[in-house]
Amino acid sequence: MLTSLKPASDPVRQTAARRPRGRRHGATPYHFILPAFLIYAAFLLYPLGRAVHLSLFEWDGLSLATFVGLDNYVSLLSDERLKGAFGHALVFVFFFAVLPVGIGLVLAAVLTRARVRGLPMFRTIVFLPQVIAMVVVAVAWRQIYAPDGVLNRTLRWAGLDSLTRAWLGDYTFSLPAVGLIGTWVTTGLVTVLLLAGMAKIPSEQFESARLDGAGAMREFFAIIVPAVRAEVTVALTLTIVVSLKTFDLVYVTTSGGPGSSTTVPSYEVYRRAFELGEVGSAAAVGVALTVLIFVISFLVNRIGDRISS
Amino acid sequence: MKVRRTERLLNYFVLIIFSLIVLAPIFTIVVGAFAPADAKAAQQGSFHPENFLTAWHEGRFGQYMTTSVLVAIVVVTLTVVLSLFSGYAFGTMTFRGREVLFYTFLLGIMIPAEAVVIPLFFDLRSLGLTDTIWAVALPQVAQSVAFGTYWMRTYFKGVSPSILDAARMDGATPQRILWSILVPMGRPAITTMVVLVFMWTWNEFLIPLVMSPTGAFRTAPLGLAFFQGQYTQGTALLAAGAVLVALPVVMLYFILQRHFIKGMLEGSIKE
Numbered sequence: 001m002l003t004s005l006k007p008a009s010d011p012v013r014q015t016a017a018r019r020p021r022g023r024r025h026g027a028t029p030y031h032f033i034l035p036a037f038l039i040y041a042a043f044l045l046y047p048l049g050r051a052v053h054l055s056l057f058e059w060d061g062l063s064l065a066t067f068v069g070l071d072n073y074v075s076l077l078s079d080e081r082l083k084g085a086f087g088h089a090l091v092f093v094f095f096f097a098v099l100p101v102g103i104g105l106v107l108a109a110v111l112t113r114a115r116v117r118g119l120p121m122f123r124t125i126v127f128l129p130q131v132i133a134m135v136v137v138a139v140a141w142r143q144i145y146a147p148d149g150v151l152n153r154t155l156r157w158a159g160l161d162s163l164t165r166a167w168l169g170d171y172t173f174s175l176p177a178v179g180l181i182g183t184w185v186t187t188g189l190v191t192v193l194l195l196a197g198m199a200k201i202p203s204e205q206f207e208s209a210r211l212d213g214a215g216a217m218r219e220f221f222a223i224i225v226p227a228v229r230a231e232v233t234v235a236l237t238l239t240i241v242v243s244l245k246t247f248d249l250v251y252v253t254t255s256g257g258p259g260s261s262t263t264v265p266s267y268e269v270y271r272r273a274f275e276l277g278e279v280g281s282a283a284a285v286g287v288a289l290t291v292l293i294f295v296i297s298f299l300v301n302r303i304g305d306r307i308s309s
Numbered sequence: 310m311k312v313r314r315t316e317r318l319l320n321y322f323v324l325i326i327f328s329l330i331v332l333a334p335i336f337t338i339v340v341g342a343f344a345p346a347d348a349k350a351a352q353q354g355s356f357h358p359e360n361f362l363t364a365w366h367e368g369r370f371g372q373y374m375t376t377s378v379l380v381a382i383v384v385v386t387l388t389v390v391l392s393l394f395s396g397y398a399f400g401t402m403t404f405r406g407r408e409v410l411f412y413t414f415l416l417g418i419m420i421p422a423e424a425v426v427i428p429l430f431f432d433l434r435s436l437g438l439t440d441t442i443w444a445v446a447l448p449q450v451a452q453s454v455a456f457g458t459y460w461m462r463t464y465f466k467g468v469s470p471s472i473l474d475a476a477r478m479d480g481a482t483p484q485r486i487l488w489s490i491l492v493p494m495g496r497p498a499i500t501t502m503v504v505l506v507f508m509w510t511w512n513e514f515l516i517p518l519v520m521s522p523t524g525a526f527r528t529a530p531l532g533l534a535f536f537q538g539q540y541t542q543g544t545a546l547l548a549a550g551a552v553l554v555a556l557p558v559v560m561l562y563f564i565l566q567r568h569f570i571k572g573m574l575e576g577s578i579k580e
Contacts, residue, residue, distance in 0.1 A: 025402040028483055032398035033410065036391035036454045043429065043451035044417050050428035061431060107327060116320045124566055125328045128335065131562040131569060133512035135530040136555040139537060140338040143544050150337055188331060193574055245421045248514035252534055266423040266515070273427045274519065286424035293419055 048290070055284035060277040072284035081260045082285065085268045086292075088175060089244050092264065095179030096186050096243030101235055103183075104190035109224045112198040113206070113216070123195070126188030134185075138252035141181045142168065145253075168254050174262050178253055182243060190235045197231035198224060233304030237297050244293050265289045341548035357545065364536075364549040373532030374553075376442075377511055380528055383446040384510040385503055388453040392502065395454070396461025397487050401473055411462070417455025422448070426519045433520070444520040445528070449513060453506045460576060464498035465491065501572040504565050508558050529554045 055072050059065035076082050111119065129137065144150045145167035152164040167177040201223065209219050225232075247266040250256060256263030256271070263271075265285050273282035345351035346360055365371060398404070399411050425448065433444045468491060476486045492499070517528045527535070533554045537547055562569050 025404055025483075029398035029402040029404040029407075032394040032402075032483070036395035036414075036458060037410070039387070039391065039447060040414065040417055040451045040454050043448045044420055044425055044455065045413070047425035047428040047432070047448075048420055050432065051424050054428055107323065110320055110323055114317050114320045116317065116324060118321075118324060122324050122328060123570065124563075126331050127566070127570055128331060128559070128562070130573065131508055131558050132335075132555045133514075133530045133533075133558070135512075135514055135533050136338075136551045137334075139533060139547060139551040140334045142537075143341060143548065144334060144337055146544075184331070184334065189573065192570060196574060241419065241421075245423065247423065248530070248534075251514070252537065266421070269423045269427065270515070270519070273430075274522075279427060279431070283424075283427050286421070286427060290419075290421055290424040293421060297419060 051283045051286050054280055055287050057280045059279045061273070061279045062277075065280070068280065072281045073288070075281065076284065076288055081263065082265075082268060084260050085263045085265050085285075086288075088262060089246075089264050089292075091175055092179055092182060092243040092246060093240055095176070096182035096246070097236055097239035099183050100187040100190045100239060101194075101232060103187050104194045104235065105225065105228075105232070106220075107187075107191050108194035108198050108228075109220050111195060112201070112224070113219070119195075123192055127192055128188065129185045130189050134248040135252055137181065137185060138249050141184075142253055145177055169258050171258055171261050174254055174258060178249060178262050181249060181253070182246065186239045186242060190239060193235050194228055194231050197228035201227045229304060229307055233300060236300050236304075240296050240300065241293055244289060244296070265292075338548045338551055341544055342552045344545045344548070346543050346545040360545050360549040361553065364546045364553065367546065368532060368536040368550045370529065370532055370550060370553050373527050373529045374557075376526055377529040379442060380446050380449075380517070380526070381507055381510045383442060384449045384453060385506050387446075387450045388457050388506050389499065389503060391450070391454050392457025392461045393487065393492065393499075395458040396463075396465050397483075397491065399458065399462040400465025401468070401470075411458075414455050414458045417452065418459065420452075420455075422452065422515050426515060430519050440521050440523050440525045442526055445517045445526050448516050448520070449510055453509065456576065457502055457506065460502050460572075461495075461498065464495050468494070497568075500565070501568040504561065504568045505572045505576065507561070508569070511558050 054065075056067060056069060057065040058068045058071070076086075111122075142149075146152075147164075147166045151167065155161065155164045165173065168174050170177075205223050205227075206219065209223055214222065245266055246264055247270065250262055250264050250267045251270070254262040256267050266289065269282045269286045269289070271282075272278040272285065342360055343356055343358060344360075345353075345355060345357055346363065350357055395414070399407065399414075429444075429448055430439065433439050438444045472490065473486060476490055481489070511528075512530060513528070514530050514534075517526065517531055518534075521527055521531075524531075524535075533547075533550050536550050
């Protein structure tokens with residue numbers, strides 16, 4: 001491959017190329033980065049700054065904006081609906097992140113202990129929800145949760161008629177019902193991630209633990225869990241961010257209802273900006289959500305680092 | 310490692326149960342897609358593959374899928390080219406401000422679309438760009454380029470410096486080194502990136518929802534959400550539409566699943 005390259009005739013470039021390591025590349029790297037940076041800055045960084053700016057105004061998207069300082073942020077703490085939205089986001093953190101990591105740890109540990117056959121196929125299957133559009137997932141689960149859907153039909157068939165209900169229209173059960181869809185989506189990813197981590201544990205560690213007479217429980221807490229701390233951190237960060245950003249799932253399954261019982265920050269951003277004409281408030285919710293994502297990711301990683309050291 | 314037979318059996322049991330839990334909802338929607346769409350169809354039997362055709366026409370999925378393909382082509386092409394350039398610079402060159410610039414890009418992986426979509430909409434609207442492919446595609450390019458820069462940098466950092474030095478000795482220009490040596494060598498890493506960016510773009514919901522208020526550039530997932538709004542009575546056509554929307558990515562997943570799994574696992578693990 002290299003021989004096909006023509007030697008440069010430009011002597012200046014040739015000496016530049018022969019300079020020892022650690023040389024400067026002049027303007028070249030900046031030329032290579034510039035196109036990516038321009039699009040990134042124009043469509044992500046600049047809008048983020050604009051969102052912060054917008055969040056300090058009261059604006060309906062059409063007429064003149066009024067500067068209101070931090071009022072939009074204050075209402076994050078006073079508006080019941082917004083407080084509820086952030087509360088629901090935390091409930092989703094449990095269903096999207098904590099529960100899947102718990103299930104994934106046990107599941108992956110069970111599968112690691114005994115090298116069963118068919119693991120690659122299992123990986124393919126449990127990973128599948130990750131690649132299906134959330135809208136499709138939402139449509140599928142809406143049909144399952146429907147008053148005459150699979151879930152209620154199964155309950156009736158089992159003679160548990162008293163348990164049947166309109167799951168997504170229920171003030172108490174709609175939030176966990178939507179949350180469990182999240183559990184269904186993320187558990188596979190988490191399990192595959194943890195399986196990869198556990199595969200790196202040398203089998204001598206299990207052997208010696210068993211010689212010492214350690215049971216499955218001790219093995220789990222003394223060997224497996226400490227060995228996959230890094231993977232747990234990654235899995236938590238990833239799924240927490242997903243749970244905090246959930247929009248399409250709520251939009252399609254419940255639109256935040258019944259009442260405001262399943263609304264989440266990202267849905268409030270959309271509703272406020274494009275349905276209610278409260279653009280400033282929507283921007284404030286978006287900025288708060290960004291800060292929350294940054295803080296939680298940072299904390300999870302800090303805690304992960306501290307436990308490992 | 311010795312494990313008792315009962316435990317082994319138990320493990321297979323666990324494997325099967327979990328696979329079933331994952332597959333059941335998918336199975337429900339696929340079976341639902343073949344069910345009779347109305348009472349008249351129910352009289353003619355219980356297997357109705359023609360639902361897909363009906364849904365395709367009534368839900369205008371032909372049009373929405375075409376839009377999705379166009380958006381995906383723009384996003385994937387731009388992301389790959391731009392990320393190759395930036396990843397090449399970050400991974401193989403030393404220059405002032407490298408760390409700061411790189412972390413600025415990394416930040417982009419975490420910025421949620423929810424925060425930027427509002428100002429983007431109002432700014433692009435005043436430029437007359439909403440309801441164009443650019444309003445739908447470019448914000449997604451920005452998001453994907455943040456990941457792509459990180460992903461390609463990891464690949465370029467792993468390339469042996471002696472290859473680069475040899476090429477430079479031969480007088481190859483940086484462009485030449487990138488396109489004739491590094492890109493062919495990095496095909497697996499690039500494929501993974503293409504596959505992931507395609508999936509994210511195809512499945513994206515919020516950005517196309519906001520950026521195309523009249524629906525002129527409605528992508529397939531949005532088409533499905535609107536189809537659901539129209540079709541409140543029958544579930545069969547809706548299920549058929551859902552299968553149509555999911556199919557392209559799912560098929561690609563079965564062909565290139567290594568790339569999907571590897572990409573999503575390694576892409577999330579920091580160095």
